[in-house]
Amino acid sequence: MKSTKISCHIGNVCVNNLSYADDMVLLSPSIKGLRKLLSVCEHHGNAHELKYNVSKTEMMVFEARHPPERVPSVFLYDTVVGVVKQFRYLGHLLTELLYDDDDIERERRSLQSEATCSLDDLQNAVRI
Numbered sequence: 001m002k003s004t005k006i007s008c009h010i011g012n013v014c015v016n017n018l019s020y021a022d023d024m025v026l027l028s029p030s031i032k033g034l035r036k037l038l039s040v041c042e043h044h045g046n047a048h049e050l051k052y053n054v055s056k057t058e059m060m061v062f063e064a065r066h067p068p069e070r071v072p073s074v075f076l077y078d079t080v081v082g083v084v085k086q087f088r089y090l091g092h093l094l095t096e097l098l099y100d101d102d103d104i105e106r107e108r109r110s111l112q113s114e115a116t117c118s119l120d121d122l123q124n125a126v127r128i
Contacts, residue, residue: 001016001017001040002016002039003036003042004016004033004036004040004105005029006028006029006030006033006036006037007027007029007080008027008028009031016028016037018089019036020090022039023089023090025089026038026041030076031071031072031074035074035075036080038074038075038076041076042076042077043058043097051075051077052076053078054077054079054081057081057082058083058084059071059074059081059082059083059084059098060082060083060084060085060094061096062085062096062097062098063096063097063098071083086102094097094108118119
């Protein structure tokens with residue numbers, strides 16, 4: 001992937017993929033670049049007898065100053081990759097507008113629920 005010289009700048013770092021176990025996110029500043037990265041993935045998969053799951057593959061275009069009126073199609077194994085406005089990666093919600101309000105609210109509710117369960121467990125233990 002590094003040899004493609006396709007990447008996005010995150011702070012002072014150039015990145016074109018984020019991978020953890022069998023989850024991967026490709027980052028490209030253009031549709032042309034994304035098509036190239038997907039092609040590299042397909043070739044790598046074919047060479048190593050691996051196949052990416054097209055039904056789990058999604059594309060999101062982050063909001064730009066001047067967003068395109070139409071997002072050109074991108075393909076993986078000759079199948080159109082669906083465009084989404086948000087997706088979950090490693091438990092975190094990413095949105096096209098780069099807002100994390102929904103993700104923070106989800107985490108807050110989860111912590112509140114855990115705290116309530118812990119208090120209930122403590123009260124039940126004291127009653128015994």
